[in-house]
Amino acid sequence: MYVEALGLFDKLMCYPYLKPDSYTYPSVLKACGGLCRVVLGQMVHTCLIKTGLMVDIVVRSSLVSRYAKCNSFEYAIQLFDEMPDKDVACWNTVISCYYQSRKFEEALRYFGMMRRYGFEPDSVTITTAISSCARLFDSERGREIHKELIKSGFWMDSFVSSALVDMYRKCGHLEMAIEIFEQMPKKSVVSWNSMITGYGFKGDCFSCVQLFKRMYNEGVKPTLTTLSSILMACSRSVQLLEGKFVHGYIIRNRIQPDIFINNSLMDLYFKCGKVESVENIFKLIPKTTPVSWNVMISGYVTEGKLFEALNLFSEIRQSSVEPDAITFASVLAACSQLAALEKGREIHNLIVERNLGNNEVVMGALLEMYAKCGVVALELFAKMLLSNVKPDRVTFLAILPTCSHAGLVDDGLYHFNEMINVHGIAARVEHYSCLTTLLGRAGRLHEAYEIL
Template sequence: NNSLKDKRRGKIDRSLIDMFVLHELLQLCAKRRSLLVGKSCHGLAIHFGLVTDTVTCNILINLYTKCGRNDCARHVFDAMLARSIVSWNTMIAGYTQSGEDVQALKLFQRMHREGRQLTKFTLSSTICACAAKYAINECKQLHAIAIKLALDSNSFVGTAILDVYAKCNMIKDACWVFEKMPDKTLVTWSSLFAGYVQNGLHEEALCLFRNAQREGVKLTEFTLSAIISACASLALKIEGTQLHAVIVKCGFHGNFFVAASLVDVYARCGQIEKSYALFAYMEQKNVVIWNAMIAGFSRHAHSWEAMILFEKMHQLGIFPNEVTYLSMLSVCSHAGLVEEGRHYFNLLMSDRTVEPNVLHYSCMVDVLGRSGKTDEAWELIHKMPFEPTASMWGSLLGSCRNHNNSGLARIAAEQLFQLEPDNGGNHVLLSNVYAASGNWENVLMARKYLKDSGAKKEMGRSWIEAKGKIHVFVVGERKHPAITDIYNKLEEIYHDMRKFAH
């Protein structure tokens, strides 16, 4: 510290400057992200002829990458007369950490072509770059190299490979990598937890969580956040409440992501009051927590509460992000609030800090379609700067059915048939549109096309938790062991509804 102060004051004696003192200064600058002083030290290194030393250059590369100046780091790297493994690894890691994934991959390819020795640090950094850009083919090649070098069982390399496979929806491959790893770190377990949740395999995530507890794996805020998300998706109220107690016990309740997950799980389990009480109790809230609460109100059709919350965000100086706008458009869609939907969509378009994506347009199409403005929804699809998705055309087709627009329904259906040729539900939906308009000839044609194409409609499913077990029901199911009791109860509910004029 005194050395750094002396350097800043320009009082350091040149006779005292040697390689080791300079290294200490540069490392201290890297630790403190002090770019200006680091550049001065770089100047001293040039003046005293130390830039030909490999170790000095490696420390300079580390300094510049830590300070976010990969251009300066690359200049030092390219000027080196002799590069060590550390030089290559530091430069690749710098690119990966700053999100310059293409540059990281290119440098790795050059390193490999030159026959340089590859280490666990080289592979793990490069594979992380693949994860960031979802480069599954490159990851498979790196996985093969790791196996060839017997580095695939290393915890750093294995976790990085697992993470790429999970992010690219190759969860079976991720599990295979996980099982093959002899030493699983906390990050390894967390990566697979997150992978299961991201791929919608919530029951598998909970099963893995129980295994982790049995093996004595330490809980982290990241692990708990992922598991609470799984409970939220399955609407597991009891497990969610138990995890809340664990979070308080571990002292993670102040973590923003954990807090947001708790707000979400209570809202999804039908406890919107408890969700809001938890939200209101928090002294500090970031945009993620606000988004979770707005989404909770949206899910419970509390549209005005969501709008009030949005306005309060503005008043407190918390800027909405893409998720916030998506939640607000979803609120307007479900509540049939067309003008309010236009308002939030226009706010999004004028907000220079948020980039509209295809989901925002899809939500706005749904807002217009549900209110009967199907032609306007179709016009928006054609004007947007994205390729329309299957869900977007499906939303328009459903709106055309509800508002009896068979002409536009056919256009939407044709697009859907191209995007989802094996989804029989689209054919059924189109035939229902024709049936609603009394066009029975086209109904027969749609049904015949469905039969001839071999496409199948996926059966609808629902589930409920009762006495600690999850019971799954399929539409039209007749083989359930309690089917008689189920239909008797439904008949009883139906008569009660009729009695109260519902």
């Protein structure tokens, strides 16, 4: 009850013969942090300096925590570094500051310092340290922390166990994650989600659905993350029945799906050829970001509904949503397949207007569109290199057919060698196929046969 606590503090300050003490200020600072009252927190800080209460370790620790909760991480760390005495809560605050600032190496460095100074880490410290290892995909350090916990007989609560499951899963050690998960007496929703996501990345939607059923039977309510992870797994493995099962659960339980669930459902139904189902979902969902539009446009292109993709691109331009790089790349793919040069040039102008000329994905799609339309795109390729945009395999898959259409055999061979020797890109079957076509059209059959 932060508001009430601060209200009482205001009343206390009105009494001339009563003064707040070292028991008052930690609660006041906690309330300031809870409400993110930055100005009031700074005023309290000033009072503490004037009254000399900054020497109290609990007060100072509370002040560090207050700055951290108001996202003033630099002040929190500065105060911490100036403290002559520190407690575990204070160490936890500063380690969490670095973690929340995505400075995971620093979080682990302070974790190491804490132990060297003789402080015993608690569940909060361990959880943050393991989570930092997970973010860095550093299974070695994570495994070392785990071994030390076992050796010291540290009681691993649901937070620590969930962090370990997530760390091993993110680092690709799914078997180890399963072992810890199955040993947990009480499994948190975070640990269930970690396991489902782990199986999801493998495309094992059957295991995801089994875990989902177990989760439900054990009385753990699935979150939106749970549902979107399962749907993504169903989409990856193109399993319509399992996806429909989850979709049915969402409808029956009147769950309001978020953007991730909606997009996963659309992607699943597109991959299973259920275009009408996708269109029904798209009609009902809010379209405030380009993500859902992109799923629809790329899905239409994949299904060969190229005019529908172009029409949808016209719709997004008339809406309040700004198309992004993926939107342009997807609609350019439609232009490529239709050999719609004029439409492609129109989209090219829009790309220039939006300063997306340096985007690798967009430039690759543009090159491919011009190549498919039979227009020489070497000038655009040269501009791409001058812009310091590194070409990839797709870029050269667009350049080689362009040289073939224009009869520029030597240029094609030059760019093929450049791809391998300058950019270090390994040639694939598709590149060799383009090269043999280029040589064949030029009548250089002997060289083409050699490559074959």
